[in-house]
Structure formats: C-alpha cells, structure tokens
Amino acid sequence: MNISYTVLIPLIPLAVFLLLGLNSQKIKPAISGYIGVLGLSVSAALSFYTAYQYFLVDGKVDDVYQTFVNKSVWMNFTETLHIDIGILIDPISVMMLVVVSTVSLMVHIYSRGYMKGDEGYTRFFAYLSLFTFSMYGLVLATNLFQIYIFWELVGVSSFLLIGYYYTKPSAVSAAKKAFIVTRFADLGFLIGILIMGYYAGSYDFETLNNPEGSVILNGASTSFMGLSVITWALLLIFMGGAGKSAMFPLHIWLPDAMEGPTPVSALIHAATMVVAGVFLVARLFPMFYFVENGFALNIVAYVGAFSALFAAIIAITQTDIKRVLAFSTMSQLGYMMLALGVSGYDGHEGVGYMASMFHLFTHAMFKALLFLGAGSVIHAVHSNYLKDMGGLYKYMPITNITFLIAALAIAGVPPFAGFWSKDEILVAAFEHNKFIYYIGVFVAGLTAFYMFRIYFGIFWGKEKTYEHKPHESPLSMTIPLMVLALLSVVAGFIPFSEFITPDKVGFEAHLNYPLAAIATGVGLFGIFFAWIFYKNENSLSDTYAKAFGPFYKWASDKFYFDEIYLFITKKIIFNLISAPIAKFDKKYVDGTMEGIGNKTILISNKIKGIQSGKFQDYAFSFVMGAVIIALVFIYLWTN
Amino acid sequence: MIAGISIYEILTVTSILFFIGIYGFITRKNLISVLISIELILNASVVNFVVINKYLYPDMLQGVIFAIFIIAVAAAETALAVSIIINLYRQISSVEVKDTEIMKY
Amino acid sequence: MEKYIFYILSVIIIVFAVASVSSRKMLRSVIYLLFVLCGIAGIYFLIDYNFLAAIQLTVYAGGIIVLIIFSVLLVHHIEMELEMAKVSRKILTGLLCLLGLAVFLYTIYNNDFNVVENQVTTTTYDIGAKLLSYDAGGFILPFEVISLLLLASMIGAIVIAKGRKLNDKNNEAL
Numbered sequence: 001m002n003i004s005y006t007v008l009i010p011l012i013p014l015a016v017f018l019l020l021g022l023n024s025q026k027i028k029p030a031i032s033g034y035i036g037v038l039g040l041s042v043s044a045a046l047s048f049y050t051a052y053q054y055f056l057v058d059g060k061v062d063d064v065y066q067t068f069v070n071k072s073v074w075m076n077f078t079e080t081l082h083i084d085i086g087i088l089i090d091p092i093s094v095m096m097l098v099v100v101s102t103v104s105l106m107v108h109i110y111s112r113g114y115m116k117g118d119e120g121y122t123r124f125f126a127y128l129s130l131f132t133f134s135m136y137g138l139v140l141a142t143n144l145f146q147i148y149i150f151w152e153l154v155g156v157s158s159f160l161l162i163g164y165y166y167t168k169p170s171a172v173s174a175a176k177k178a179f180i181v182t183r184f185a186d187l188g189f190l191i192g193i194l195i196m197g198y199y200a201g202s203y204d205f206e207t208l209n210n211p212e213g214s215v216i217l218n219g220a221s222t223s224f225m226g227l228s229v230i231t232w233a234l235l236l237i238f239m240g241g242a243g244k245s246a247m248f249p250l251h252i253w254l255p256d257a258m259e260g261p262t263p264v265s266a267l268i269h270a271a272t273m274v275v276a277g278v279f280l281v282a283r284l285f286p287m288f289y290f291v292e293n294g295f296a297l298n299i300v301a302y303v304g305a306f307s308a309l310f311a312a313i314i315a316i317t318q319t320d321i322k323r324v325l326a327f328s329t330m331s332q333l334g335y336m337m338l339a340l341g342v343s344g345y346d347g348h349e350g351v352g353y354m355a356s357m358f359h360l361f362t363h364a365m366f367k368a369l370l371f372l373g374a375g376s377v378i379h380a381v382h383s384n385y386l387k388d389m390g391g392l393y394k395y396m397p398i399t400n401i402t403f404l405i406a407a408l409a410i411a412g413v414p415p416f417a418g419f420w421s422k423d424e425i426l427v428a429a430f431e432h433n434k435f436i437y438y439i440g441v442f443v444a445g446l447t448a449f450y451m452f453r454i455y456f457g458i459f460w461g462k463e464k465t466y467e468h469k470p471h472e473s474p475l476s477m478t479i480p481l482m483v484l485a486l487l488s489v490v491a492g493f494i495p496f497s498e499f500i501t502p503d504k505v506g507f508e509a510h511l512n513y514p515l516a517a518i519a520t521g522v523g524l525f526g527i528f529f530a531w532i533f534y535k536n537e538n539s540l541s542d543t544y545a546k547a548f549g550p551f552y553k554w555a556s557d558k559f560y561f562d563e564i565y566l567f568i569t570k571k572i573i574f575n576l577i578s579a580p581i582a583k584f585d586k587k588y589v590d591g592t593m594e595g596i597g598n599k600t601i602l603i604s605n606k607i608k609g610i611q612s613g614k615f616q617d618y619a620f621s622f623v624m625g626a627v628i629i630a631l632v633f634i635y636l637w638t639n
Numbered sequence: 640m641i642a643g644i645s646i647y648e649i650l651t652v653t654s655i656l657f658f659i660g661i662y663g664f665i666t667r668k669n670l671i672s673v674l675i676s677i678e679l680i681l682n683a684s685v686v687n688f689v690v691i692n693k694y695l696y697p698d699m700l701q702g703v704i705f706a707i708f709i710i711a712v713a714a715a716e717t718a719l720a721v722s723i724i725i726n727l728y729r730q731i732s733s734v735e736v737k738d739t740e741i742m743k744y
Numbered sequence: 745m746e747k748y749i750f751y752i753l754s755v756i757i758i759v760f761a762v763a764s765v766s767s768r769k770m771l772r773s774v775i776y777l778l779f780v781l782c783g784i785a786g787i788y789f790l791i792d793y794n795f796l797a798a799i800q801l802t803v804y805a806g807g808i809i810v811l812i813i814f815s816v817l818l819v820h821h822i823e824m825e826l827e828m829a830k831v832s833r834k835i836l837t838g839l840l841c842l843l844g845l846a847v848f849l850y851t852i853y854n855n856d857f858n859v860v861e862n863q864v865t866t867t868t869y870d871i872g873a874k875l876l877s878y879d880a881g882g883f884i885l886p887f888e889v890i891s892l893l894l895l896a897s898m899i900g901a902i903v904i905a906k907g908r909k910l911n912d913k914n915n916e917a918l
Contacts, residue, residue: 674812717811
C-alpha cells in the first residue's frame with residue numbers, strides 16, 4: 001500500500017496555520033474561516049480515503065492488518081537507537097485520523113458561526129489548525145520521541161486555546177494550570193522515554209511492540225525497587241498519558257480548561273487531545289500487556305476505574321454545564337483506560353482493547369456533539385450555569401434533539417453509539433475483573449443520571465426569564481450538530497472488532513445479551529431518576545442532596561483536590577522548600593554578587609577623591625614619587 | 640669660571656631655586672602665580688645646563704645652545720599659557736586654580 | 745671679587761624667589777620674578793656667557809615678564825590680595841621640597857665632577873656658527889624646529905586668546 005500521500009494530512013493544517021498565523025492581521029476574518037475549513041476538508045478527505053484504503057481495500061494481508069511505515073532518520077545515536085520522523089499507518093492511527101479529522105472539521109465549521117464577530121477570529125483558526133496538525137503528528141508518530149514532540153505541541157496549542165480570551169484572568173490562569181499540570185506529567189513521560197531509550201535501546205514502536213522482540217522478552221531483566229525498569233518506564237509514560245487524559249490525580253486542569261471557547265472544549269478537551277493518553281497506552285499496548293505479566297496494565301485499569309467513578313460523582317453535583325461535561329469526559333476517559341486495563345492480547349481476549357478504541361471513537365462523536373450543543377445553548381442564553389437555563393426546547397428544536405441523541409448515546413441506550421462501545425467494555429471487564437465491572441456498571445448509571453440531569457435542566461423544567469429571547473443557532477452551527485448526531489447514531493454499527501484488535505487480526509464480536517440488558521437497565525434507571533428529580537423543578541433533588549450531607553458538599557467542591565494541590569504547592573513546596581531556597585538565593589548568592597558590586601562602589605567612592613582634578617595635587621604626588629624613587633635608587637646604588 | 644666658586648655652590652643655588660619653584664607650583668592658588676613658579680623651575684634648570692657646560696666641557700657649546708632653546712620654548716609656553724589664562728578668564732571670570740577643577744571624576 | 749658678587753647674586757636670587765612664591769600681591773610677585781631673572785642673567789655674565797645673559801635679559805626680563813604683567817593687569821585687580829594655601833599644605837609641601845632638596849644635594853655632593861679649569865670666552869660668533877652649522881654636532885635642525893615651534897605657539901596663542909571673539913562675530917553673522 002502506498003502511503004506517501006498521507007504526509008499531506010498533517011502538512012495541510014500546518015500550512016494553514018502558517019498562512020493564517022503569519023498574516024493574521026491581513027486576512028479578513030470571513031476568508032480565514034473559509035481557508036481553515038477548506039484546508040481541513042482536504043485533509044479530512046485524505047484521512048477518509050486512507051481509512052477506506054487501509055481497512056477495506058489493501059491494508060490486510062492474510063487476515064492481518066499490516067503496519068506501514070514511512071520514515072527518515074532524524075538523529076542517530078547508535079545502531080538501534082535513533083530518532084526518526086515519519087508516518088506510521090496501522091489500525092489505531094488510521095482510526096484516530098478519522099476521529100481527529102471528523103471532529104476537527106465539524107468544529108471548524110461550527111466555529112465559523114460560534115466565533116463570528118470575535119476579535120481574534122483569524123488567530124483562533126490559526127490555533128485550531130496548529131492543534132490539528134499536532135494531533136495528526138501525534139497519532140501518526142513512528143516512535144516515542146516523535147510522539148513526545150507532538151505531545152508537547154498539542155499541549156502548547158491547548159494552552160493557547162484555553163487562554164484564547166487572554167484578557168480574562170480566569171482563562172489565563174486556567175491555561176497556565178493546564179500547561180503546568182500536563183507539563184508536570186510530561187516530565188514523567190520524558191523520564192520514561194529516556195529510561196526506555198537506555199534499557200530497551202530503541203524508540204521505535206515496531207521494535208518495542210514486537211511480542212517476540214527482545215524488549216518484551218527481556219523486559220524483566222533489570223529491576224529497580226522490585227519492578228523491572230521497563231515497567232517503571234511504562235508507568236512513567238503512563239503518567240504522561242494520565243496527565244493528558246486527565247486521569248486521577250492529574251485531572252485538576254480539565255475542568256478549568258473549560259474557560260476556553262466551547263468549540264475548543266469540544267475538539268481538544270473532549271474528543272481528541274485528551275484521548276492522547278488512551279492512545280498512548282493503546283500504542284504501547286503489547287509492552288503494557290507482556291512486560292511483567294501486565295503489572296503496568298493493572299495500574300492503568302485501576303486508575304481508569306477510579307477516575308471514572310470519581311469524576312462521575314463530581315459531575316452529578318456541578319452546576320456549570322461545561323464543567324459537568326468536563327467531568328463526564330474525564331469519567332469516560334477513565335472508562336477507556338479501564339477497558340485497556342482489562343484487555344487481553346490474542347483474538348477474542350483483546351475485546352477490551354477493541355472496546356476502548358471503539359469507545360474512544362464513539363465518545364469523540366457524541367461528546368463533541370454534547371459540547372457543541374452546550375456551546376449552542378450558551379450562545380443562546382449567554383450563561384454557563386444550569387440555573388439560568390430551562391424550557392429551551394421550544395426555542396432550540398435542533399439543539400434539543402441532537403443533544404438528546406448525544407445524551408442517550410452516552411447513557412448507553414440502544415441503538416445509539418455509546419451503547420455498543422460501553423457494552424463491549426463491560427463485557428471485557430466482566431470477563432477479567434468483576435470488581436472493575438461493578439464499578440463500570442455503577443458509573444454507567446451515574447453517567448445516565450448526570451447527563452439527563454443537565455438535559456432536563458437545560459431543555460425542560462421551568463422557563464427562565466431571558467434577557468433576549470433565545471433563538472436557534474445559525475446553520476453553520478446546527479449542521480455540525482446534525483452531522484455529529486447522525487454519527488452518534490450510526491457509529492455503533494461499525495464492526496470495530498473486525499478492524500481494531502491488539503494482534504491486528506479481526507474477530508467477530510457478539511452482543512452479550514444479559515450484560516447488555518443490565519447495562520441498559522442501569523442506564524435507563526439513571527435516566528428515570530433524573531426524570532423524577534429534574535423533569536419539573538422541585539425540591540426533591542435538594543432533599544436528597546441534604547440527605548447526603550457533607551458528601552454532597554465534598555463532591556460539589558470536587559473533593560477539594562484543587563485545594564489539596566494548592567496546599568501542597570503553596571504551603572509545603574512553596575513555603576518550606578522554594579521560599580527558603582529563594583531566600584538563600586537572594587541573600588547569599590545574589591548577596592555575594594551585590595556585595596562585591598556594592599563594596600566596589602563604596603571603595604571607589606572613597607578613593608575617587610584621589611582623582612581630584614586638582615593639578616597641584618597631582619604635581620605633589622608626582623614630586624613625592626620622584627623623590628621616593630630617587631631615594632630608593634640612592635639606597636640601592638650607594639650600598 | 641667664577642674665581643673661587645666651585646660647581647657645587649652654583650648647583651646648590653640652582654637646586655634651592657628649583658625647589659622654591661616646585662613649592663610655589665604646588666601651593667599657589669592662582670594660575671599666573673603657578674606660571675611664575677614654572678619660570679623659576681625652568682630658570683633653575685637652564686642655569687644648570689650652562690654651568691655644567693662651563694665647568695666641565697668649556698670647549699663645547701651644547702649647554703649654551705640648549706639654554707637658548709629652553710628659553711625659546713619657555714617663551715612659547717608662556718605665550719600659550721597666558722592666552723589660555725585670558726581665555727579662561729573670559730569664560731569663567733576667574734583664574735583661580737580651584738575653579739579649574741571640573742576635570743574631577 | 746667675583747666670589748662675593750656671586751654670593752650677593754645668589755642671595756638675591758633665593759630671597760626674591762621665595763618672595764615671588766609667597767607674596768600675596770600678584771604684581772609684586774611678578775616683579776620679584778624679574779629680579780630673580782636679572783640675578784640669573786648676572787650669573788651668566790659672571791661665567792662669561794654674555795650672549796646668553798643678553799638673551800636672558802631681553803627674552804625673559806623684556807618679553808616674558810611684560811607678557812605676564814599684561815595678563816595680570818588684564819585679569820586681575822592690582823590691589824587684590826591672593827588667597828593662600830592651607831598651612832598644613834604649606835608645611836607638607838615645604839617638607840617634601842626640603843626632602844627633595846636633600847636628595848639633590850646629597851647626590852650633587854657625592855658626585856665627583858671632573859672640573860676643567862679654563863678661562864675660555866665664548867663669542868656670539870661661535871654660538872651662531874654652531875646654531876646654523878649642518879656639520880656633525882651642528883644645531884641647524886633643532887634651530888629650525890624651534891622656529892617652527894615659536895610660529896606654532898604664536899598662532900596658537902592668537903587663536904586661543906582671540907578665538908572666542910571671532911566665533912561670536914561668526915555667530916552674529918550667522
């Protein structure tokens with residue numbers, strides 16, 4: 001299969017970014033929107049073509065999906081250890097191409113309506129293109145180092161886009177927070193990469209992931225603190241992934257990242273960038289699975305399960321709809337992680353891996369839809385808060401219906417997309433780890449509950465007094481909604497198990513009816529509760545909230561994690577470590593230098609009187625010197 | 640040759656004259672007085688040239704000719720110094736040494 | 745006889761030199777300098793350098809002293825008394841000068857001068873021939889240099905002393 005044209009997929013957004021970014025003052029907003037959408041359309045079309053070619057035409061040889069690599073060496077360290085830049089085409093990267101290009105294209109189209117009249121319109125599209133380029137580069141990376149480079153680039157674009165409204169202090173601090181937290185996690189990633197380079201001797205995915213390769217077979221040979229170094233490296237790499245994917249305890253940046261424009265939240269903080277962590281684990285899945293019997297993979301599973309539960313509980317209590325969606329994203333990412341964590345490798349065992357990728361795919365569609373729908377609502381009522389919304393179904397029929405579809409999809413109601421992927425995840429969890437399965441089911445119920453809580457809160461319930469009469473959003477915004485709604489309905493019918501499995505051999509997945517029935521029942525149960533509580537605004541929810549007492553308060557304050565981090569950073573690290581060091585630096589290091597300077601000035605001030613400018617003083621010194629020299633000579637030569 | 644006067648005595652007198660000039664140069668507070676002190680110093684050295692020529696190398700004229708040159712240079716120097724002093728007086732209405740210390744620092 | 749004349753001249757020179765550097769009246773200080781210069785001219789006469797004595801009298805006493813007197817009169821009020829240096833400074837400088845004098849005299853008296861007894865009379869002709877001679881040991885080149893120097897200093901003195909006024913005129917013209 002000839003894959004050379006795939007190079008264009010990331011390069012087109014880069015070109016758009018350079019064009020718009022360098023001429024942001026010259027290009028008219030209307031044109032820049034068209035340029036962005038056009039560029040993305042071409043690259044999306046190429047992505048779809050690649051997917052079609054790969055999955056359906058000539059990607060398969062003997063029932064096994066081949067890996068195509070097109071790369072050139074960039075930095076050579078040793079025979080085996082080198083950093084390459086290139087393109088790697090395999091099932092998950094092609095799937096990610098489709099996800100990224102679809103969502104990105106929809107968001108581009110949507111943004112033309114949403115950002116209309118905004119001052120930095122061109123800048124916005126430039127950043128979006130930069131992000132899309134980086135994300136493409138990330139999913140197509142052939143080695144750990146390349147993925148790291150693009151990993152940081154998506155971090156930068158995320159930073160730029162969260163802080164897009166840079167005159168708003170909260171947006172600026174949210175951008176900084178996101179950047180610092182993910183950078184902190186990336187430190188782990190980098191150390192992991194370096195360990196990997198040192199002990200495994202390669203950054204290349206093909207070498208690393210080969211189940212018969214030396215890295216996996218000899219993975220446990222060198223150990224450190226009870227675990228093999230490769231496991232440590234994987235855990236550190238997972239730390240980077242957890243930071244990007246907002247896994248507990250590195251999740252604190254994601255809710256705040258909602259300060260960015262809503263399309264950005266849909267694209268970056270729901271559909272694409274945050275799944276980079278999941279993608280990274282999936283990319284290194286054979287290593288996670290084989291090295292030390294999947295110790296690292298277990299960690300992934302538990303972190304994912306805990307994050308899913310933790311975020312779902314917080315999501316119930318939040319009143320800002322974007323924050324609800326943010327926690328929902330975190331919860332669903334936890335779901336994907338736990339699915340990877342409970343996956344096997346061969347054949348049908350790999351259902352967890354498949355389900356994770358499947359959920360990633362469907363989630364990208366319906367979560368982007370939810371965010372864009374929320375953006376449409378926010379656009380109409382000019383508020384993020386649930387208390388300012390209600391009864392909007394009359395005014396915004398399209399948004400209402402598409403949002404409902406997305407909510408049903410995420411709640412796991414058949415036949416919407418989320419049902420299929422979530423069902424596979426639960427099947428995988430049921431087969432491997434019952435405990436995680438129960439958490440998964442519980443989270444599914446919570447998900448349905450909180451999602452319909454905001455759905456009813458926004459579109460039904462009591463009508464609020466609005467400043468302007470809310471109106472349906474323009475066509476440029478509703479078309480992406482409709483497209484994504486359509487995808488949310490049909491995406492579940494894609495036979496994913498045929499395409500994406502850990503060993504790249506397709507298998508037939510069957511619906512496990514009892515499990516599916518339980519999951520659906522729990523979902524419907526959650527919806528039913530939400531209907532009772534929130535269909536008509538009543539005091540029932542408050543009563544129950546009171547019944548939970550302090551627990552409710554904790555959850556609504558996000559279990560005080562921000563405060564804990566602030567305490568740790570400000571009180572402990574800042575006061576106990578940084579402040580003394582800073583003081584030491586100021587007092588002794590700077591002090592020495594300043595002291596030298598000050599003393600020099602002091603001494604010069606004292607001795608500059610010698611240079612009095614009085615020529616008679618100079619003459620005096622001259623005569624005195626001459627006499628002294630004469631005396632010395634006399635003394636020397638007469639003895 | 641001065642009958643009955645050795646070179647030591649003459650050199651003693653010129654040395655005294657020289658140091659009187661130096662003393663004046665350092666202590667006087669007026670530029671013209673300083674100029675006068677310089678003349679004293681120059682004259683002391685001129686006399687030395689001449690006397691050493693006369694007492695040690697009577698057949699030569701180098702000392703005398705140097706004396707003539709020194710006198711010429713002194714005249715030139717005085718003329719310049721006076722013109723500088725007059726110019727200075729025009730500019731700052733003073734010929735005191737303490738008013739010419741703006742070279743300081 | 746010559747011996748006594750020399751002593752008298754020496755006393756005159758030293759006394760008037762001291763008076764010259766310590767007088768608080770400007771003009772008197774200059775006149776004392778004149779006496780010193782005349783005394784030195786007397787020494788030149790004593791050692792038979794008549795031409796040099798004549799130069800001393802014409803150039804110094806006649807030229808330089810007049811120049812200094814002019815400048816004093818131009819920039820100074822005759823009755824004004826000069827400011828004197830601080831006593832500590834005077835003492836310090838005096839000590840330094842005495843020390844220097846001691847070094848000088850010590851060196852001079854420790855040096856064995858190879859004095860040639862003679863009664864040679866130098867004529868103006870000899871000096872002139874020597875000055876204008878371009879043979880070995882002739883002084884034609886320094887003589888020319890000195891003449892150039894005098895010309896340069898003359899021009900310089902005029903420029904420095906007159907420059908300001910010319911500039912003023914130029915400025916006015918502009």
